[in-house]
Amino acid sequence: MNEPQPETITLDMMRQSLHSAIICDALDSIGLTNQSPRKELLPMTVEAVVVGRCKTSLWADMYHEDAHPYELELKAVDSVNPDEVLIAAASGSMRSGIWGELLSTAVKHRGCTGAIIDGAIRDVRQMREMQFPVWAVGTSPYDSKDRQRVIDIDVPVEIGGVRFCPGDLVFADVDGIAVVPQAVESEVISLAWKKVHEENIFRDSIKNGMSATEAFAKYGIL
Numbered sequence: 001m002n003e004p005q006p007e008t009i010t011l012d013m014m015r016q017s018l019h020s021a022i023i024c025d026a027l028d029s030i031g032l033t034n035q036s037p038r039k040e041l042l043p044m045t046v047e048a049v050v051v052g053r054c055k056t057s058l059w060a061d062m063y064h065e066d067a068h069p070y071e072l073e074l075k076a077v078d079s080v081n082p083d084e085v086l087i088a089a090a091s092g093s094m095r096s097g098i099w100g101e102l103l104s105t106a107v108k109h110r111g112c113t114g115a116i117i118d119g120a121i122r123d124v125r126q127m128r129e130m131q132f133p134v135w136a137v138g139t140s141p142y143d144s145k146d147r148q149r150v151i152d153i154d155v156p157v158e159i160g161g162v163r164f165c166p167g168d169l170v171f172a173d174v175d176g177i178a179v180v181p182q183a184v185e186s187e188v189i190s191l192a193w194k195k196v197h198e199e200n201i202f203r204d205s206i207k208n209g210m211s212a213t214e215a216f217a218k219y220g221i222l
Helices: 013-015 020-029 071-078 103-108 124-129 181-208 212-219
Strands: 049-060 084-099 113-119 135-140 148-153 157-159 162-164 169-173 175-178
Touching: 013 148, 013 181, 020 169, 020 175, 020 181, 049 071, 049 113, 071 103, 071 148, 084 103, 084 135, 084 148, 084 157, 084 162, 084 169, 103 113, 103 124, 113 169, 124 135, 169 181, 175 181
Parallel strands: 049 084, 084 113, 113 135
Antiparallel strands: 049 148, 049 169, 157 162, 169 175
């Protein structure tokens, strides 16, 4: 099998062939065993495989009138680059729906591939209609004004004990979310690419009559 060099594997190629589970397997193999948040973050709009670079925002609950509502939130949205995934670290707060149709429209127009919201969202029907992928903890009809706000952007954040840094590679699908630190990206993508194609051989062998035990003994993968 001719394996491509990691630097030649594009994001589009990753979207076609890789997924969160295979990425976690590759991360496990190099000792990074805590790269997927162990909390309920569900695909709320469409089932898709989203791959992109982390665009991070840090949120906090608030209980007073905001003198500059949406200020950093809009700055984050207006600075999103193509192939980025908007990460909203809001500690799982359900105080308001911090993400919705208008913000999705704004980032999608800038080439954003999806949003991961550690909190609540709203306008789910509209986001489904526009086919914009969003993962979230749940829904809330409340607006974020005077309830929650962005307190920092483009900084390392944590969701479920997992660190997401600006520029890290993130994979999100129906199985979950996995983040690949930039320092090990080439190694992880190379390992994941190799394993996913070995799994194809394993699967074909089973379909052609080999037992699972025999296939595992021969290929050493499962």
